Amino acid sequence: MRIVREEIFGPVGALMTFTDIDDAIAKANDTEYGLAASVWTTDLTNAHRMAAAVQAGTVWINTWGEMSTGNLPFGGYKQSGLGREGGLEVLDAYTQSKAVVVAL
Numbered sequence: 266m267r268i269v270r271e272e273i274f275g276p277v278g279a280l281m282t283f284t285d286i287d288d289a290i291a292k293a294n295d296t297e298y299g300l301a302a303s304v305w306t307t308d309l310t311n312a313h314r315m316a317a318a319v320q321a322g323t324v325w326i327n328t329w330g331e332m333s334t335g336n337l338p339f340g341g342y343k344q345s346g347l348g349r350e351g352g353l354e355v356l357d358a359y360t361q362s363k364a365v366v367v368a369l
Contacts, residue, residue, distance in 0.1 A: 272298045272345060286311055290318045300345035303329045321345075 269279045269292075283289040293302060293315075302321040306312050309326075316324040320343065325331060 270296045270298075272300060286314060290315060293319045293321075297343055298345045299343045301325070 266279075268277065269281065281292060283292055299319075299321040301323040302319045303325045304312050304315045304319070305327055306315075312326045316326060322345065323339065
């Protein structure tokens with residue numbers, strides 16, 4: 266469905282069924298976007314597995330929208346955003362490394 270595959274900026278939650286954690290991961294990643302995701306579960310092992318596997322710039326576990334825990338990097342994967350804002354990762358956007366080798 267379109268509501269699941271596109272970025273919806275608003276108070277919208279799509280509830281879908283899945284057969285197992287691999288199916289849930291595949292469905293979560295079946296989109297061109299990846300700004301943020303939220304995993305709701307009582308199983309922290311599965312929560313951390315999902316957080317690692319879901320292609321999103323921010324993954325919340327049993328919460329949503331929380332960004333007050335410090336200077337966290339913010340930005341998306343795939344077609345969601347460009348680079349990162351905040352955190353040490355933002356330095357990469359302004360850094361270009363170069364190697365210079367001189368024989369004297």
